[in-house]
Each structure stands twice: as C-alpha cells, then as structure tokens.
Amino acid sequence: MPINSLAVWMTTTTCINTSMTPTATKRTTNARDIEYTAFSKTKKLMTQTANSTQTNEITYDANNNRIIQKAYYDTSTSTNPSKVTYHINKGYELIQTTDEHSNQITIHRHHLYADGKRSLLLMIKQSLTAKKP
Numbered sequence: 001m002p003i004n005s006l007a008v009w010m011t012t013t014t015c016i017n018t019s020m021t022p023t024a025t026k027r028t029t030n031a032r033d034i035e036y037t038a039f040s041k042t043k044k045l046m047t048q049t050a051n052s053t054q055t056n057e058i059t060y061d062a063n064n065n066r067i068i069q070k071a072y073y074d075t076s077t078s079t080n081p082s083k084v085t086y087h088i089n090k091g092y093e094l095i096q097t098t099d100e101h102s103n104q105i106t107i108h109r110h111h112l113y114a115d116g117k118r119s120l121l122l123m124i125k126q127s128l129t130a131k132k133p
Contacts, residue, residue: 082097
C-alpha cells in the first residue's frame with residue numbers, strides 16, 4: 001500500500017471518530033435558543049415572543065427518529081405541555097392538545113404514500129371532553 005493511501009485512510013478514520021464524539025451543542029440567536037443532541041438533531045427550541053416564551057422539546061429513539069415532540073406555548077403560566085405529538089412511524093402521528101375552551105383534543109394524522117412521496121393526509125379529530133364556551 002502506498003504511503004499516500006495509508007495517510008488518507010488514517011485521516012478518514014480520525015475524522016469519523018471525531019464526528020462520532022457525543023458532544024451536544026447549543027446556539028443562541030436574537031429570539032431563539034436552540035439545543036442540539038450529540039448527533040446534530042434539534043433537542044430543544046425556545047422562542048421568545050413579546051408576551052411569553054414558547055418551547056419545543058423533541059425526543060428521539062435509538063435510530064435518531066423523532067418519537068415525541070412537546071410544545072409549551074406559555075412557559076410562564078404552565079409547566080405542562082400545550083401540545084404533545086407522538087410520531088409512531090412514517091405514516092402515523094398522534095397529537096394531544098387543547099382548544100381555546102380547554103377541551104382535550106386528540107388528532108390522528110395518517111400520511112399515505114405513493115411512489116415514495118406523500119400523496120394524501122387524513123386527519124381525524126376527537127374531542128375527549130365537552131366543555132361549554
């Protein structure tokens with residue numbers, strides 16, 4: 001094996017090992033604070049608005065697929081998420097949220113694919129409680 005080929009192989013191996021080091025990063029912009037996982041996936045996104053702070057927290061499985069996304073719309077008044085989305089697989093999501101009258105809502109989103117592209121989105125909305133406005 002020529003020496004130049006060996007040097008390139010060693011450099012490539014070093015780069016792969018360096019990029020696999022699990023270090024989470026954090027970047028701040030004017031109105032947003034973004035935290036990343038060790039694999040450059042968004043972990044937490046905080047957005048400062050005029051009246052409140054909105055936060056999105058994302059949980060991933062072992063294969064770095066998004067499985068749970070929690071949205072907190074007003075962190076100053078509540079520690080419970082305003083909306084939770086469960087990403088079951090590529091074709092199905094379960095969303096739990098509340099409407100403007102504090103009714104609990106469950107939304108089932110089915111993504112139907114043809115030729116590898118999403119061709120249809122079917123949403124089924126259920127109200128779990130029925131409070132009067």
